[in-house]
Amino acid sequence: MVLRWCATNATAAGLVLASALTFTGLALSPVRAEEPQWQHASALNGTPKYASDVSHFDYVNPDAPKGGTVRLASRGGFDSFNILAQKGSLAPGLALIYENLMEPSLDEEDISAQYGALADGVRFPDDYSWVEYRLNPDAKWHDGEPVTAEDVIWSFEKAIELDPQRKFYFQNVTDTEIVDDRTVRFTFDTAGNRELPKIMGQLFILPKHWWEGTDDKGEKRDISRATLEPPLGSGPYKIKSFSPNRNVVYEHVDDYWGSDLPIRVGTNNFDEIRYISFLDDSVQFEAFKGDQYDYHVERSSSQWAKRYDFPAIRDGRVVKEIFPDNSSGVMQGFFLNLRRDKFQNPDVRQALNYAYDFETTNEIVSAGLLKRIGSYFAGTELASSGLPEGKELEILEEVRDQVPPEVFTEEFKNPVGGSQQNVRANLREAVKLLRKAGYELKDRKMIDPATGEQLTIEFLYRDKASERTLLPYSKNLESIGIKPVLRLVDTSQYINRVRSRDFDATVLAIGQSLSPGNEQREYWGSEAADNPSSANYAGIKNPAIDHLIDKVIFAEDRDSLVAATHALDRVLLWNHYVVPQFYSDETRTARWNRFAHPQNMPEFSTGFPTIWWYDRELADKTGAAK
Structure with a gap:
């Protein structure tokens, strides 16, 4: 996935530490057969919209007046300007002072298209086994020093050393090389992954000479720690x-x-x-x-x-x-922590969806302005629909014996509430599913006969406004014998509990690119389930899903990518990992x-x-x- 980076929101995941750093002069570099040509831009699917000779993108006013002030709001306080420190609250807006090697435009259907920022050229072979970036000779830091290849490699190494998310995201990098002062090469552990050259362009480049220097008090800077010293950048x-x-x-x-x-x-x-x-x-x-x-x-x-x-x-x-x-899809919902035994049975998870009355909540709380999420890629062409056919069916046949049979026979649809009749029918179905899972309804309590305990679900949240949705949902759960516990905590406690996976259920949202790829491993992959820094909050460990994620990552063209994503979406849905909530396409x-x-x-x-x-x-x- 090519991310539209913002220092105030969630970052992409990380990389495996480069096995070697080779300093090689350009004249001494071995001649490489069939050298790929340098490009001003690159795209996963087809040709970038803008040629190398354009002066500006179509959607800007090149004569826009300069000047004035704009005031923006941010949530929470801050006590650090260090984007790599794992402790401290990061100040908003830091993306303004830094730059990536490449950046996307804002008006291409292929949002994977990237254009030169710090880099003025990129090249990679047909098998995508490595990528080289060539720095713009004019690129400089705010102190006038040039941005160098050494800055790029140092930024990479510090990112994967200090940030577990970046380490996971860039895990396929096995080697880094400074080809010359302006050129760097990243070598990958696999071929055929078309996205790997692109995601390296997302790397934030930091000034090595500044971070390894001393502050105005003569003290050596430490990039691993939070700091309120305004950092040196290269951005606007x-x-x-x-x-x-x-x-x-x-x-x-x-x-x-x-x-x-x-x-x-x-x-x-x-x-x-x-x-x-x-x-x-x-x-x-x-x-x-x-x-x-x-x-x-x-x-x-x-x-x-x-x-x-x-x-x-x-x-x-x-x-x-x-x-x-139109820029992205989303899965927002009640994420269930599969690390809890009570959520291991998919019948229990599906029952919780039957207890959620979206339609009534949407009408009363949200004036009917929201749409129900029926896909992990809601609002995009990547959302599955109907029954699988064509390429998607071929892909699903590879995991037929590992996925719910409904994947092939039924279109996934959420239960529909909105009326007393529908809600009662849905709650009856929820009780049937819970009984199928082994629970018994006694004295209006849903009891696990093995332990004699009532099924209890703690909902962790940090915003009191969430209660507008939680309270009616809790009422429905109580009506079928489930004990809901609403736990409002402050932001820091919420973050710590989610990171340590200390929750039953919580509302989360996973944004999706129109060009999904390696980040899917972090969201739903088995390897990420035990990584507290990953976004696999539900703790999904499913070999069929791992296989389908690889199909997405190694798709050779747009049609194959869409088909593989449809297949992945369908299997995620039929496993009922999340009780889908709502989204807006505005x-x-x-x-x-x-x-x-x-x-x-x-x-x-x-x-x-x-x-x-x-x-x-x-x-x-x-x-x-x-």
């Missing part, structure tokens, strides 16, 4: 000022080396980008209404329907705008009316604030920011 912004746990201000770098790159023209138009930290959703929204920050993405359908009637909306100073969300936004965006917006992102700009005429009408 640098840290101007900050107050720990409260705010951080980034200012545009006047002599930014990459301003004229095709991926940068028409972007990064603000002089300052400020992040303000909030600890509570309600307080944050009131701050938005009070003009304390400029741009709000509303993730609550209930709030979108009920809370956007205030003076600034009515007089036009705040603008609501909905953008289609991005609902509200903003103080001081900003403008291009007419030709990209299909796969709102692009805020990267391709937007400060509109002084609108700002004069709206009033100065407080």
Whole structure:
């Protein structure tokens, strides 16, 4: 999967430590037969949209005005600017000061397409067994020092040394080589994995000379530890000022080396980008209404329907705008921890889905604005439907004896509630499934006869707003004899408990790329199940799923990729690992009316604030920011 990186959200997983670091001068390098040609961009499926001679991408305004400030909100405080430290809370917005080797555009169906950022060229052989990146000769750090191949290799080694997620994600790298000052090579332990050359382009590059130097107190820096010393970067912004746990201000770098790159023209138009930290959703929204920050993405359908009637909306100073969300799929739901014996039986897991009344909850809580998730890739062409056929059926035949028979005979569909009649029928079916799993209903309690204990499920959550969904679900569970325990904890405790797998059930969301690949191993693969740093929260260990993940990773073309993903999706669904919840295929936004965006917006992102700009005429009408 080619990730649209943001330092404030979840990172990709990691790599296996390179077995050797070889310093080889270019003139002394052995001649390699049939050398692949250097390319300005690469894509998994076909040809990148933009040629090497374009001046800018189609969706930007190349003449966008420069200047002004935009204020953004972030959740939680921060006490570190070190993106590799495993302790401490990372400040929002750090992606602004760093760069990857390559970056995607925002308007290509093949979102795996990548274009040069720090690198101006990439090449790899037909079997994808290695990749080389060539650095742009103009790339430099904010102190004027050039970005070197040594920086790339050092960044790679530190990433896999310090971050278990990155180590897992880049685990196929077996060797690294500095070919010359501008060129690096990564060699892989397998051939045919088309995605491996691409994911190496996602590597954040850090300045070795700065991190191995000393601070203004003469103390040696330690990249393994959290720090509030503003770090050196190579990106379009640098840290101007900050107050720990409260705010951080980034200012545009006047002599930014990459301003004229095709991926940068028409972007990064603000002089300052400020992040303000909030600890509570309600307080944050009131701050938005009070003009304390400029741009709000509303993730609550209930709030979108009920809370956007205030003076600034009515007089036009705040603008609501909905953008289609075509960039990704998602599985959001009640993730069940299979490490608990009570969830080992798929009949128990399926019964919990029958007890969830999405339709009523959606109508009452979310004004009917949400859609039920029926796929691990909901909202994309990768979602399975109907019965398997063609390539997908051929793939599934390889694991026929390892998957539920319904995979071949029934289309997966969630139970439908919404009426008393439907809900009662669903709850009766849930009881049947629990009895099939060996439970007995006695005195209105679902009892495990082997232990005499009532089936109890603790739901772990950190946001009180989750109770709008949890409370009606709990009521249904109680009606069939299950004892729900709602456990509200603070953010740090929640993170620690999820990481240590100390939960029965919790609401989680796994975002999916339109080009799935190696990250599927981290989400659902057996090897990741026992890794506390992985995203295999459910603890899935299933050889059939491992096989299907490999089919996704080693797909040779788009048709094969879609078929393999459909097969994977179908098997995940019929194992009932998750009680699917809901999603929206829209991005609902509200903003103080001081900003403008291009007419030709990209299909796969709102692009805020990267391709937007400060509109002084609108700002004069709206009033100065407080």
